[in-house]
Amino acid sequence: MATSSAHCIVFANEKGGTGKSTTCVHTAVALSAQGLSVGVIDLDSRQRTVTRYLENREATISRREISLPLPAYEVFEGTEVAGLDAAIDRMQEICQVVVIDTPGRDDPLARHAATRAHTLVTPINDSFVDFDLIGQVDPENFKVKKLSFYAELMWETRKARAKTDGVSIDWVVLRNRLHNNEARNQKRVGEALTELSKRVGFRVIPGLSERVIFRELFPSGLTLLDKGHLGDLGISHVAARQELREMVGGFALPFGQRTGAGSAAERSAA
Template sequence: MAPSNAPHRIVFANEKGGTGKSTTAVHVAVALAYQGAKVAAIDLDPRQRTLHRYLENRAETQRRRDVALPTARFDVFKGESVEELEALSAEVGEGMDFLLFDTPGRDDAFARHVATTADTLVTPLNDSFVDFDLIGQVDAETFKVRRLSFYAELIWEARKKRAMSTIREQKREMDWVVVRNRTGFTEARNMRRIDQALTELSKRVGFRVTSGLSERVIYRELFPSGLTLLDKGHLGELGTSHLVARQEVRQLIAGLNLPLPGKPQRELALAAGA
């Protein structure tokens, strides 16, 4: 049984790589930290360690520039059992408001475990039926949803069990959010088909859909410094594309509708600079 004061678990999960999980996770973590929340993060990919490396770079930038940046406590999981993962989660998440997990872009037992225990499950998808196949299969002629994927069924069952035990065990209900990344590069007809398929599937499975991040060079350029688009005053002069990207981040944070302790639900990125 999770204690009522346990950190809110946000899990970024997709069994396909290249969907923007780590970039999304870092920007969400920093946005929450800017609002005064205590944030921790665990990277479940001990090989690539993208989230871990991003936050390491951020810490190095703070040292090099002698500045204080809102950030997250972070670690990488290198254990071999769910029990070890939960022990690390308890250690890293102690006293935190939020505990984020960045999962590898492949089927992984630990990724499945944290996905089924998430309070907020974030599944970034690029706007293509290659990525849509993770959650559902469509008919080749009509593009109607034919069946749920194994992953969608896994989350559906986890959400049903969670709902039944919410009151009895003082657990939070799981909020599943599908984040549509890179939509600006999708052909209009294909986008409409994906719209229809996501709408149909969301009614069957119960996830929400919100807009995410486009494919912009700025996101890749920020990685070596560990900075985010919310770090106003540390990025230098920004062009129009960068300002649009910052607005994307704000819209994403608002769409996730995360419960900031002690404050009403609102757009969390407001305090990060307009």
């Protein structure tokens, strides 16, 4: 395993439909817009959602003859851990940040990718269906009864990484697809997450609300940060952009809010 100062962000969740790939792409583009060199590795060689999104983005740049921040990206189609390590090492040699999207299922390469993370992001929908991935609750009082297998796995992964090279993996649970009309459910899920976070040591931050625009942007590969190329945005879309910025800020990455070529380009597109 190569030694590198590149920061590795791994998006991992063994359950599909949590908005994982959407948050992965938007995070990668947001960091690119800050002037950071970003590389994306897509481990889901079947769905290829992140790759398709970035391919669409590259095609839009060419078709419209515009300049937009575009991370480097590749699909890893191998099956061996050694091959994945080599791919990550290569990307870390040329990028300041490596973002890895994993399949929404139990996958040995996804588990290994988590061991390479500096920041491990687990998006979940704001429901007890998704909460069950990391913990089980009492059906009467919604108190946490026990950890799930996945939470135990991530706990052991973080301990092993700290013992191996002294790196403390920052595990972030991302509450995606919040609904304003589900206040009681949000409160119960939030309380359960807070209780579990104290046991396991992850952080909880708000993610992205359920919005149609995220599905509409996919064919063009554009993101909410691409101001000036999206047409007139309503107030709800402006709010979604702010959610995105707050989400990326909540990751507390070791870069801060950068200024420079990337952020200036974003301002000029406003």
